[in-house]
Amino acid sequence: MTATKGLEGIVAATSSISSIIDGVLTYRGYNIDDLASFATFEEVIYLLWYGKLPNENELAGLKAQIGEHVELPSSIIDTLKLFPKDANTMAVLRTAVSALALYDDAANDMSHEANLLKAIKLQAKTPTIIAAYSRIREGLEPIAPVAGQSIAYNFLYMLKGKEPQASAVDAMDKALVLHADHELNASTFSSRVTVATLSDIYSGVTSAIGTLKGPLHGGANEAVMVMLEEIGSYDQVDDYIQEKLNNKEKIMGFGHRVYKNGDPRAKHLMKMSEELGKAKGNLELYNMSVRIEELVTGQKGLQPNVDFYSASTYTMLEIPRDLFTPIFAISRMSGWTAHILEQYENNRIIRPRAEYVGPAGQIFTSIQER
Numbered sequence: 001m002t003a004t005k006g007l008e009g010i011v012a013a014t015s016s017i018s019s020i021i022d023g024v025l026t027y028r029g030y031n032i033d034d035l036a037s038f039a040t041f042e043e044v045i046y047l048l049w050y051g052k053l054p055n056e057n058e059l060a061g062l063k064a065q066i067g068e069h070v071e072l073p074s075s076i077i078d079t080l081k082l083f084p085k086d087a088n089t090m091a092v093l094r095t096a097v098s099a100l101a102l103y104d105d106a107a108n109d110m111s112h113e114a115n116l117l118k119a120i121k122l123q124a125k126t127p128t129i130i131a132a133y134s135r136i137r138e139g140l141e142p143i144a145p146v147a148g149q150s151i152a153y154n155f156l157y158m159l160k161g162k163e164p165q166a167s168a169v170d171a172m173d174k175a176l177v178l179h180a181d182h183e184l185n186a187s188t189f190s191s192r193v194t195v196a197t198l199s200d201i202y203s204g205v206t207s208a209i210g211t212l213k214g215p216l217h218g219g220a221n222e223a224v225m226v227m228l229e230e231i232g233s234y235d236q237v238d239d240y241i242q243e244k245l246n247n248k249e250k251i252m253g254f255g256h257r258v259y260k261n262g263d264p265r266a267k268h269l270m271k272m273s274e275e276l277g278k279a280k281g282n283l284e285l286y287n288m289s290v291r292i293e294e295l296v297t298g299q300k301g302l303q304p305n306v307d308f309y310s311a312s313t314y315t316m317l318e319i320p321r322d323l324f325t326p327i328f329a330i331s332r333m334s335g336w337t338a339h340i341l342e343q344y345e346n347n348r349i350i351r352p353r354a355e356y357v358g359p360a361g362q363i364f365t366s367i368q369e370r
């Protein structure tokens with residue numbers, strides 16, 4: 001038995017949800033470029049869960065169901081109020097999402113209908129948790145969403161407490177479409193491993209949130225922003241990046257396990273970052289990002305991934321840095337739950353082997369003799 005470090009190149013499941021073939025990303029066979037240009041996040045959620053794009057009635061039905069479940073149990077709001085005001089926001093989300101199971105009588109009902117309803121509840125409540133905690137830590141009361149509005153609109157509305165601009169809602173919606181699913185990425189894999197023991201959907205998404213949090217995965221969007229803040233201004237980019245490259249340090253937001261010739265989502269986020277910067281009359285972060293890309297791609301051949309331009313995009317939307325990865329979770333909740341439902345449909349416990357590289361043939365000695 002020989003291990004493959006990081007399971008690189010190992011095909012660990014079959015799935016009909018999303019694919020990456022020759023650098024082209026599709027959700028259920030639809031090219032991500034078309035979805036990013038023409039579909040809303042709610043249409044994409046429907047596509048991921050039901051395997052087809054919704055007609056108008058089906059979309060209205062899904063939106064109504066999400067609207068019905070968007071509010072949090074009061075105990076969850078009370079719990080959020082108990083958390084430290086400076087808590088890690090992904091730890092907050094992981095804990096609150098896990099706690100939702102305590103207030104769902106059907107948490108352990110394993111029927112498909114019950115699991116689909118739980119997916120709807122999780123998708124509806126995740127933005128509410130993030131917006132509520134963000135307000136609570138600022139000493140403000142959480143606010144209720146506006147009935148009939150989209151997830152993107154309501155997240156921005158609940159976060160900021162005022163009607164968001166149409167351009168901000170469009171950008172948020174597109175970002176949610178772009179992050180929704182990505183084949184067997186680490187967090188999706190961990191959700192599938194968890195539910196393959198026939199554990200419940202809340203356990204599956206709690207594992208996934210914990211996995212997304214890491215800076216080699218979803219946490220990279222915040223790490224990119226830390227880097228941009230450290231650099232400070234356009235004229236400091238070359239020195240900062242060159243030193244990192246010389247020291248063989250990682251540049252966050254670059255590289256990918258699967259894409260070696262570029263992440264098809266990055267160009268959309270790059271354009272959004274530029275457009276939002278132009279609208280604000282401040283292209284500094286965009287220009288800095290472009291220069292970083294020139295240096296890193298020019299010298300290392302590494303391309304920006306989905307996390308790189310999302311950092312400047314979210315900053316242009318005036319979103320606090322520590323909500324970037326939670327926003328990724330709002331979007332990926334749709335993909336995680338689609339994969340969990342798919343796993344349940346054709347389940348087998350996921351239990352690979354390890355190549356043992358420790359000592360062999362040890363002679364046991366009593367504790368007094370050690």
Ligand SMILES: CC(=O)SCCNC(=O)CCNC(=O)[C@H](O)C(C)(C)COP(=O)(O)OP(=O)(O)OC[C@H]1O[C@@H](n2cnc3c(N)ncnc32)[C@H](O)[C@@H]1OP(=O)(O)O
Nearest residue numbers: 215216217218220249250251252253254255256257305307
């Ligand atoms: C949503 C997402 O999860 S997208 C990914 C977000 N993560 C990041 O942006 C963090 C920065 N990037 C990375 O750490 C990696 O590229 C990962 C985790 C995304 C992929 O990791 P792997 O597939 O294991 O890539 P791997 O480590 O084999 O990289 C190949 C080579 O490129 C180098 N490399 C990879 N990424 C980077 C980077 N961002 N900066 C500098 N060098 C890098 C590696 O050090 C390695 O060099 P070596 O062959 O001299 O040892």
Ligand SMILES: O=C([O-])CC(=O)C(=O)O
Nearest residue numbers: 181182184185186257306
């Ligand atoms: O697929 C991966 O390894 C990481 C990624 O880009 C994602 O989850 O969107």
